[in-house]
Amino acid sequence: MDILSKIKQADLVGRGGACFSVAKKWEAVKNVISDKKYIICNASEGEPGIVKDGFIIEKYPERLIDGIKIAIDFLSLDSSKIKAYLYINNKYYKKYYKKLSQSIGNLPIEIFVKQSGAGYIGGEESSLLNAIEHKRIEPRLRPPFPTTSGLWGCPTLINNVETFYNVSLVNSGEYRNSRFYTIGGDCFNNGVYYLSDNFTIQEILEKTNNIPDFPFFVQVGGNASGEILNSSQLKESVGGAGSITIFSLEKYQNKKFIENLLEFFVNESCGKCTPCREGSFRLNEIIKSEKVDWQLFFDLIENLSETSFCGLGSALAAPIKSFIKNVYPQINEKY
Amino acid sequence: MKNIKIKINNKEIVCSSEQTIMQVAKKNNIDIPGLCNHSDFSVKANCRVCVVEIIGRRNLATSCSTKVEDGMEIKTDTERVNKARNLNIELIFAEHIEKCPNCIWRVNCQLLDLAKKYKIKINRFKDRKSKRKIYKFANAIEIDGSQCIDCRNCLDACSFMQNINYLQLVGKGTTQEVVPVGKDGCIYCGQCAVHCPVGAAQEQTHWEMVEKALKDKGKIVVAQFVPQISASIGEEFGLSYDKNSTSQIVSGFRQLGFNYVFDVNLGADMTIKTEAEDLLKRLIKKEKKLSMFSSCCPAWVKYVEFYRSEFISNLTKARSPHINNGGFIKTYLAEQLKIDTKKIIVVSIMPCTAKKFEITRQELKINNNFPVDYVLTTRELAWLFKKNNIEFGKLKNSLVDSLRNNDNITNVCSVNGGVMGAVLCKMQDLLCDEKKIINVLDFKDVNGLVGVKEAKIKIADKILRVAIINGIGNIKQILDKVEDYDYIEVMACPDGCVGGGGQPIPTTFEIRQKRLISLFGHVVK
Ligand code: SF4
């Protein structure tokens, strides 16, 4: 069976957070006729609270590089027509440079270190194209999508570290529908775990011995953009880039929690579009004011998810809305 | 391209599939506001004001960046759209510090119009940019960070259109700011200003000084203006192009209190004569370098001086028409009227921002006086009219004052071969005894370079190779093969001065063509 059929059969989805079908992406890039194609492995791992890509690079660099090599072979047998980049954050680069270079050998894979200051948006797939092209790091207008017009206008396949790792497993018949979970926050056994991808949050916390004995809530799928659930909502599976962070209710059921989230988004907004640049700034102002204008606050959040240029806008809406709804509905009575 | 059917607000529309929703709406008189979209540039979609609802799609779509598709149903005024659009306008309004009382953008301010039309709440947020700097580029252009709404049109103008790359975006999020690259390097073309929706990039205004001079009983204030402003000023007052507004402008000047009003034809004649003689010297007596470059456009001169100084001696020493004219006024006219030169204030009214810089050049001084004291842009003139309740369009006609006895008509300077055509005629004059009318120059577009045309022309026994460049963005390619030409005319702005940095807003490709037609009665090839 060829690799594409294997990927289809395994039903692989992207592990960068968007959960897009891997087979569809691969096919899309394959089907464009072009003299040059690019592959980018996204190892920027900029979402706070997630370290599983670093974990994979540390433990299984050969697997990761093997996955990229499979993609290279899939897209072209002529090595002059294809080039891959491993787009990696500086911290991982420093730590794992040796290991990675060894695994890469003389494959057409270049390690590209994410610029300092590229920030959160530097991990977004069209922004990282700009980063590699040394342009201002911010998202591009879509369409065209990277699959047809990506790096320097050429068809580009962008997948995350874990996705390439999975491709390697799928190829050798070792893939078992599992995924990497980063568990952290107020818990005893934090770390990266490799478990079945259809476990619920509850099951994962049990299996890893991380059920708190105090009142708590969790953020799932990243400490910035992840959804927030209370302790009675743990029957769901884990979305996004696969993380569970535990927060003690006593410590974090407060306005400060929202302020911290907003602080993050204000600092990470690239500045391109009005609702994100201005909206997140105004939200931050409003939440810090003595008497919070909740109507305006929610209007601005809604506006962000309705009109922002890229996913960062809706990424801000999800955690704040769900925190207020699931954890702290009485907030508007207090402020 | 194929024709498709769509619906906007339940109205069925047949349109081509290559267009965006905004383009189709505009054609069908459906108003969708937007602040970052400009047809001179590629779509940026960053203001998010132009959002619409597309039935069946989860998210709102920006109409400037979304192409129409067959069967698409679009709503531009649902509650959802209104809410999002209004909030984004409000956010933009809140990052713009209004300086309306003295803002020349107020003549036709998009932002105030939107705020009024959509009843935007304008007091919910505090100004966040009050500490922003004003960057001044010589005495011609400024960028006032406190007014910038981050639309990025100026960057597109300076980089993609003009290829000067003097502006850059630094910082991110709310610290993002348009700043100049280095101390010097702006050519003052004003394309940033004429593409700025809110006057954050704008000319450094002279109207305050002119107003003061007009009130000063001890001063004789003289207006001199070029045809390009009459082709465009009507736009500021919603007038159609077929009304030639020259005589209206003249009476407007008189109402403002100018003592004399002149055109610059005399100055243009002087320019043409000097330039023709210069060319002749270079061509026949081989005294100076070929190719010869025109120097009418001060932005182009600044470009050569700053970026390509190896070509400085290629520039003709001929002064530009309004400088010659101003010099004439301050010497000859002063003498005739027996007035002290110091009492004369010459004000040029121009489509141009770079002329503001030009008039401060020390080397142009005559008897220690600057030939021209102030330059008003077309926009500043419109502003002065509005400010003084002069109802342009309803003025009585008035003729310019005469600077000489029999004023024969001169070629229009600084539009598409205007100067060059006239200079070549003059050359012919100087070279041959018999007066022959020169054949119309048969210009051909240079492949792939927008705004570049070239021609060969025979004068006496010489074949002259000439080129005209309107829009400095492609200049490098021409300078790379400069030896292919004997004479090159360069105007820095797209389509020449009709697209000048001091012209009314908006200025777009279509509008520039309309101005050309109104000046010449046809598009100049
Ligand atoms: S552009 Fe000028 S007139 Fe318009 S709102 Fe700003 S300051 Fe006022």
Ligand code: SF4
């Ligand atoms: S005046 Fe011209 S060169 Fe100067 S910043 Fe503006 S666009 Fe650039």
Ligand code: SF4
């Ligand atoms: S200066 Fe004007 S054109 Fe430039 S980004 Fe600001 S608002 Fe836009």
Ligand code: SF4
């Ligand atoms: S082209 Fe005309 S308007 Fe533009 S800078 Fe030159 S002289 Fe001024």
Ligand code: FES
């Ligand atoms: S005009 Fe469409 S986003 Fe600005």
